Amino acid sequence: MKPVLSKISSLLLGTTLAVTAIHAADGELSKVMKERGLSEIDVIRAAKTYNPTGVKDKYVVFSSGGQSGQVIVYGVPSMRILKYIAVFTPEPWQGYGYDKDSLAILRQGNVRGKEINWGDTHHPALSEIDGKYDGKWLAINDKANPRIAVLDLEDFETKQIVPNPVFKSNHGGAFFTPNSEYIIEASQYAAPYDNNYHSIDDYKESYRGGVTMWKFDHKIGRIKPKDSYTIEMPPYHQDLSDAGKGASYGWGFTNSFNTEMYTGGIEIGNPPNEAGMSRNDTDFLHVYNWKKLAEVAKDPKNVKIVNGHPIIPMEVAVKNNALFLIPEPKSPHGVDVSPDGKYMIVCGKLDTHASVYSFEKIKKQIDNKEFIGKDPYGIPILDMKKSLHGQAELGLGPLHTQYSNVDGEVYTSLYVDSQVVKWNYKDLKVLDKENVHYNIGHLAGMEGKTSDPQGDYIIALNKLAIDRFQNVGPLHPQNHQLIDISGKTMDLLVDMPLPLGEPHQAVAIRAEKLHPHVRYKMGTNSKTGKQHIGKTLAGQERIERDGNHVTIYATFVRSHINPERITVNKGDLVTMHMTNLERAQDETHGFTIGGFDQHASLEPGETTTMEFVADIEGVFPYYCTEFCSALHLEMMGYMMVKDPNKKYVSATKMKMKTMSPEELKAEYDKAVAVNAATDSVIQSVVAFLKANGFDKHETVANLVTDAFDQYGQIPAEKKKADEALKSGDVEKAILHEGMIWQLMVKTADVGIRAKDTLVTKIATKQSPAAARGATAFAEGGCNGCHVIGKVSSGPDLTGVLQRHENGEKWVSKFIMHPETMYDDAYVKGMIDYFNLKMPDQNMSEKETKDIIEYLKWIDENANLF
Numbered sequence: 047m048k049p050v051l052s053k054i055s056s057l058l059l060g061t062t063l064a065v066t067a068i069h070a071a072d073g074e075l076s077k078v079m080k081e082r083g084l085s086e087i088d089v090i091r092a093a094k095t096y097n098p099t100g101v102k103d104k105y106v107v108f109s110s111g112g113q114s115g116q117v118i119v120y121g122v123p124s125m126r127i128l129k130y131i132a133v134f135t136p137e138p139w140q141g142y143g144y145d146k147d148s149l150a151i152l153r154q155g156n157v158r159g160k161e162i163n164w165g166d167t168h169h170p171a172l173s174e175i176d177g178k179y180d181g182k183w184l185a186i187n188d189k190a191n192p193r194i195a196v197l198d199l200e201d202f203e204t205k206q207i208v209p210n211p212v213f214k215s216n217h218g219g220a221f222f223t224p225n226s227e228y229i230i231e232a233s234q235y236a237a238p239y240d241n242n243y244h245s246i247d248d249y250k251e252s253y254r255g256g257v258t259m260w261k262f263d264h265k266i267g268r269i270k271p272k273d274s275y276t277i278e279m280p281p282y283h284q285d286l287s288d289a290g291k292g293a294s295y296g297w298g299f300t301n302s303f304n305t306e307m308y309t310g311g312i313e314i315g316n317p318p319n320e321a322g323m324s325r326n327d328t329d330f331l332h333v334y335n336w337k338k339l340a341e342v343a344k345d346p347k348n349v350k351i352v353n354g355h356p357i358i359p360m361e362v363a364v365k366n367n368a369l370f371l372i373p374e375p376k377s378p379h380g381v382d383v384s385p386d387g388k389y390m391i392v393c394g395k396l397d398t399h400a401s402v403y404s405f406e407k408i409k410k411q412i413d414n415k416e417f418i419g420k421d422p423y424g425i426p427i428l429d430m431k432k433s434l435h436g437q438a439e440l441g442l443g444p445l446h447t448q449y450s451n452v453d454g455e456v457y458t459s460l461y462v463d464s465q466v467v468k469w470n471y472k473d474l475k476v477l478d479k480e481n482v483h484y485n486i487g488h489l490a491g492m493e494g495k496t497s498d499p500q501g502d503y504i505i506a507l508n509k510l511a512i513d514r515f516q517n518v519g520p521l522h523p524q525n526h527q528l529i530d531i532s533g534k535t536m537d538l539l540v541d542m543p544l545p546l547g548e549p550h551q552a553v554a555i556r557a558e559k560l561h562p563h564v565r566y567k568m569g570t571n572s573k574t575g576k577q578h579i580g581k582t583l584a585g586q587e588r589i590e591r592d593g594n595h596v597t598i599y600a601t602f603v604r605s606h607i608n609p610e611r612i613t614v615n616k617g618d619l620v621t622m623h624m625t626n627l628e629r630a631q632d633e634t635h636g637f638t639i640g641g642f643d644q645h646a647s648l649e650p651g652e653t654t655t656m657e658f659v660a661d662i663e664g665v666f667p668y669y670c671t672e673f674c675s676a677l678h679l680e681m682m683g684y685m686m687v688k689d690p691n692k693k694y695v696s697a698t699k700m701k702m703k704t705m706s707p708e709e710l711k712a713e714y715d716k717a718v719a720v721n722a723a724t725d726s727v728i729q730s731v732v733a734f735l736k737a738n739g740f741d742k743h744e745t746v747a748n749l750v751t752d753a754f755d756q757y758g759q760i761p762a763e764k765k766k767a768d769e770a771l772k773s774g775d776v777e778k779a780i781l782h783e784g785m786i787w788q789l790m791v792k793t794a795d796v797g798i799r800a801k802d803t804l805v806t807k808i809a810t811k812q813s814p815a816a817a818r819g820a821t822a823f824a825e826g827g828c829n830g831c832h833v834i835g836k837v838s839s840g841p842d843l844t845g846v847l848q849r850h851e852n853g854e855k856w857v858s859k860f861i862m863h864p865e866t867m868y869d870d871a872y873v874k875g876m877i878d879y880f881n882l883k884m885p886d887q888n889m890s891e892k893e894t895k896d897i898i899e900y901l902k903w904i905d906e907n908a909n910l911f
C-alpha cells in the first residue's frame with residue numbers, strides 16, 4: 047500500500063478503522079483521484095474539511111452579509127452555510143418584516159421617521175465576559191444608516207435595532223467592551239450632529255466625528271439608549287475601533303483618516319477626495335478612556351443634548367484627561383488590541399508597515415502629561431515614536447490583524463499583495479506568507495480578537511473572486527478561503543463562494559459555547575421573549591369581530607390550521623394571531639394568504655401576528671408554506687372577502703351521485719378496522735419503550751412526549767366520530783375516523799424514531815471488532831438484503847450463528863465463498879424461497895471475522911430488534 051494512502055485513510059477513518067478500510071479505499075481512492083485530477087495534497091485538504099453526514103463543525107462563524115443587510119452563519123472547517131439571519135432587510139423565509147412582530151423590530155430602525163429596508167452590515171461582534179466570548183449575543187453595525195442591531199444566540203433572531211441619533215454614517219462598530227458593558231460605534235464620514243443644512247464651507251466648524259458608547263444590558267441582551275453617550279471628536283473620518291482589555295481595560299482605540307479635513311469638489315475643479323484625504327504622512331489614532339467618560343456623562347453639566355442624546359464635548363473629554371491623539375501612518379485601517387491588552391496593532395493601507403503601539407508607553411506619556419502639541423480642537427497629541435513598540439515591514443496594503451494561541455504570533459491581511467502574512471509582533475519578524483485569491487480585506491481567526499484566541503484556522507475574506515468559481519455573470523460570488531494555521535507554515539484548504547453581499551468581517555466562536563434552544567415556551571413572542579398577547583391553545587381557536595376589525599386566534603399543528611374558513615367584509619382590518627402548537631423539534635409551519643404580501647414562519651411554540659386590511663374582494667386560499675408532514679398540502683383554508691354592499695345569489699347546487707348506506711357502512715367499518723390495527727402497532731412500540739425505561743433518556747423521553755401530543759388528541763376525535771355515527775351522519779363519522787388514523791400515523795412516526803433512538807442507547811457496547819464489522823456489513827452492501835430483526839429480501843440474521851452446527855465456521859465460509867455452498871440443502875431452500883443467491887462481496891478474512899463479532903453483538907441484543 048502506498049504510504050500516502052495510509053496517511054489519508056487514517057485521517058479519514060481514525061486509526062482503529064484504518065487497516066480494514068484501506069483495502070476498500072486503496073483502489074477506489076486512487077481511481078477517484080485520477081478521475082477528478084486530485085493530487086495527494088488535495089485529498090488531505092479535503093479530509094481536513096470534510097464532515098460526514100451528521101458530523102458537526104468545531105467553530106461557528108458569523109459573517110456580515112454586507113449590502114444584504116443580513117448575517118451569514120457557517121461552520122468551520124466544513125465551510126457549510128447554516129443560516130442567513132435577517133437583520134436590517136426584510137427576509138421572507140423567516141417572515142422577517144412580513145409579520146407584525148418582526149416588522150416592529152425592522153421599524154425600530156426607521157431613521158428620522160423614514161422606513162429603511164436595507165443595511166450595509168460591516169462588523170459583527172460577539173458579546174464578551176472577561177474578554178472572552180460567552181456565546182450569548184451578537185451585535186452588528188449598518189454603515190449606511192448608522193445603526194446597531196442586537197441578535198440573540200438562543201434563537202439566532204434579531205431583537206433590537208438602534209439608530210444613531212447624531213451620526214450620518216458609521217464604520218468603527220460594533221465592538222463589545224470586555225465585559226459587554228458597552229458597544230462601541232464610531233462614525234465614519236464626519237457630518238453635522240443635528241439634522242439641519244450646514245454648508246460644506248463650514249466643515250471644520252459644524253461637521254463632527256465621534257464615538258458612541260452604547261450601554262448594553264448583558265442580562266437581557268438589549269442596548270439601553272438612555273444610558274448611552276457620544277464622545278465628540280474632530281471632523282476626521284474615524285475608522286475602525288477596538289476596546290482595550292487587560293492592561294488597557296477601560297480605554298477605547300479608534301483610528302482615522304482625512305485628518306486633512308479635505309472636502310473634495312471634483313465637480314468645481316478641485317482635486318478629488320482621494321488625493322486630498324491622503325496628503326499627510328500621518329493620521330491620528332484616537333485614544334479615549336470610556337470608563338471615566340461614562341462617569342463624566344452622568345453629570346448633566348458635562349454634556350450637551352442633541353436630538354435627545356447626550357454628547358460629551360471634546361473640551362470636556364480633554365479636561366478630564368480622557369481623550370488623546372497619536373499619529374499613525376497615513377490612511378490606516380485596522381486597530382487590533384492584543385489578547386493581554388498591552389499592544390495595539392495598526393495597519394496603514396498605504397504603508398507597508400504594521401505599527402505596534404505599546405499601551406504602557408502611551409499610558410506613561412499620559413500620566414506625565416508629556417505631549418508634543420495639540421490638534422486644532424485642543425486635543426493633546428502624543429509622540430508617535432515614544433508610543434511605538436516597533437514597526438514591521440509586512441508587504442503592500444496591510445489591513446487587519448488576528449491573534450493566535452501562540453504568544454506573539456499574529457496574522458495580517460495584505461490587500462494589495464493578496465496575501466496573509468504570519469509574523470511576530472513582539473520581535474517584529476515575518477514568519478510566513480500565503481497567497482489568497484484575490485485582494486483580501488478582513489481575516490477571521492478563531493476567537494482571534496479575544497483574550498483567548500484558539501489558533502487552528504484563519505479565514506480570508508477576499509474582496510474579489512475573479513476566476514475562482516463557475517461564471518454566473520458579471521456579478522461574482524464572494525470568496526471566503528479557509529487556511530490551516532496549525533502548522534509551521536500556513537496551508538490554504540478550501541474556497542467557499544458566498545452568494546450574498548460583500549461580507550466585510552466575520553467572527554468565529556467555538557461551537558460548544560453556543561446553546562440555542564429548539565422550541566419556544568408555548569405561546570412565546572420570539573421578538574420580545576415574553577408571552578404573546580395572541581397565544582392560543584388547542585380548543586381556544588376563535589374568530590372575533592369588533593366593528594370592522596376581525597381578530598382570528600388560530601393554531602397550527604400537523605396537518606391543519608384551525609380555523610379553516612374565514613369570512614370577512616371588504617375593508618375589514620384583519621388581525622391574525624397564530625400559534626404553532628408543536629413540541630417536536632424542527633416542526634416549523636409557515637403561513638401565507640396569497641395577494642396580501644404576508645408571510646410568517648412559526649417555530650415550535652411560537653406565536654406571531656399578521657395584520658392587514660382585506661381591501662380586495664375575492665376568495666383567497668391560505669396555506670402552510672413549510673413542507674411539514676405527509677399532509678402538508680392539505681394544511682390550508684380559505685379566506686373569503688365579501689363586499690358588504692353587494693348582494694350574492696348562491697349557486698344552484700349540482701346533482702352528484704352519493705354513496706348508498708351499505709357502501710358508507712362498509713367504508714366506516716374498514717376505517718375502524720384499520721385504526722384498530724394501527725393502534726396495536728403503537729401499543730407494541732409503547733410496550734417496548736416502557737419495558738426498556740425510555741424515560742431515563744432525555745432525547746427519547748422528548749420524542750415520546752411529541753408522540754403523545756398527537757395520541758392525546760384521539761379520544762376527543764373518537765367521541766366526535768361516535769356522536770356522528772349515532773346521529774346517523776356516517777359520512778362525518780368516516781372523516782373523524784380518518785382523522786384518528788392521521789393522528790395515529792403521526793404518533794407512530796415519532797414513536798418509531800423514539801424506539802430506534804432508545805435501541806442505540808441501551809444496546810450493549812460494541813467491541814472495536816464488532817464496530818468494524820458493522821461498518822463492513824453496511825459498506826459491503828450486506829444490508830441491501832439483510833435487515834436485522836426482519837425478513838426482507840434475505841433472511842433475518844438474528845440468531846444465524848446458532849442456526850448451524852459450527853455456526854461461526856459455517857457463516858465465515860458462506861460469506862467468503864458462497865458459491866461453494868449453493869448445493870447445501872439449507873442454502874438451496876433459501877435460494878428457492880428468496881429467489882436470490884448470496885453473492886460474493888469480496889470480504890477479506892479480517893472483515894469476515896469482524897462481521898462475525900457484529901453478528902454476536904446482534905444476538906446479545908436480539909430482544910431490541
Ligand code: RUQ
Pocket residue numbers: 168169217286379445446487488550551
Ligand atoms: S472594513 S476591509 Cu468595513 Cu472592516 Cu476593513
Ligand code: CUA
Pocket residue numbers: 604605634635636670671672673674675678679681
Ligand atoms: Cu405545516 Cu406544512
